[in-house]
Amino acid sequence: MDWNAWHDRYDAADSWMARRLRTVQGRIRIALDHAPAGPLKAVSLCAGDGRDLLHVLRDHPRRRDVRARLVELDPRNTTSAAETARLAGLDQVEVVTGDASLIDQYxxxxxxxxxxxxxxxxxxxxxxxxxxxxACNQLCRTGGTVIWTRHRAAPDRVPTICDWFGEHGFEQQWLSEPDAGYGVGVHRFTGTPEPLHTGTRLFEFVGYDVLRRRGTPSSGDR
Structure with missing residues (x-):
């Protein structure tokens, strides 16, 4: 999969990808609106070209409060993200070309x-x-927000993911409707952050095409 070319699909305004992006951006905006006063930190795993966070930050009232790190493996995407941040004057945004699955990146x-x-x-x-x-209880501060996505194709793992978050000290704040054509979840951490387990690899990014060949249906969630 060419993950740089993949982003072109966001330009079709009525596509499920574009609608999901707008939903994620709206939830980011709400999270920033309700964040406590003072400096804020944000991290994005497999950030792509960063358009979800960067397009919100460029005109958000809290833009100067947010220090962010976007981690993405494809250098074409990170080049694009860095340029977007530069043009928006977001000098507190760091774009890292690297393996987002390694917890030490954060x-x-x-x-x-x-x-x-x-x-x-x-x-x-x-x-x-x-x-x-x-591992999100290592990444997120008490009261912090995790925003995540997952397709709703069978087998629909969204309810199970919500349960997993609940088991690790997260409270569901919002979830997209089952018939939205995509899944977006927002969870707030109510526990105490765990110490960072350095050296941990969180996942192997195998791709929906590989998962489909293994017999795990996917709609191509990127």
Whole structure:
């Protein structure tokens, strides 16, 4: 899969991808609107070209409060994200070309106020989804927000993902409707952050095409 070309699909305004992006951006905006006063930290796993967070930050009243790190493996996407941040004057945004599955990438940015895991859960195995969810109590501060996505194609894992978040100290704040054509979840961390387990790999990004060949249906969640 060419993950750089994939982003072109967001330009079709009525596509499920464009609608999901607008939903994620709206939830990011709400999370920032309700965040406590003072400096904020945000991290984005498998950030792509960063349009979900960056397009909100460029005109948000809290833009100067937010220090962010976007981690993405494809250098074409990170080049685009860095340019978007530069043009928007977002000098507190760091774009990292690297493996987003390595928890050490976020070492000095956590616990964060906002954790984005968008376009990930449809491209990794169920066991890796559970592992990533279980590590969110290392990534997120008390009262912080995790925003995540997952397709609703059979087998629909969204309810199970919500249960996993609940088991690890997260309270569901919002969930897209089952018939929306995509899944977006928002969870607030009510527990106490766990110490960072350095050296941990959260997931292997295998891709929906590989999962489909293995017999795990997916609608291509990126």
């Amino acid at each position: 070492r000095d940015m956590i616990p964060a106020d906002l954790v984005l895991i968008c376009g990930v859960f449809g491209n990794i195995t169920d066991s890796d989804i559970e592992r990533t969810v279980s």
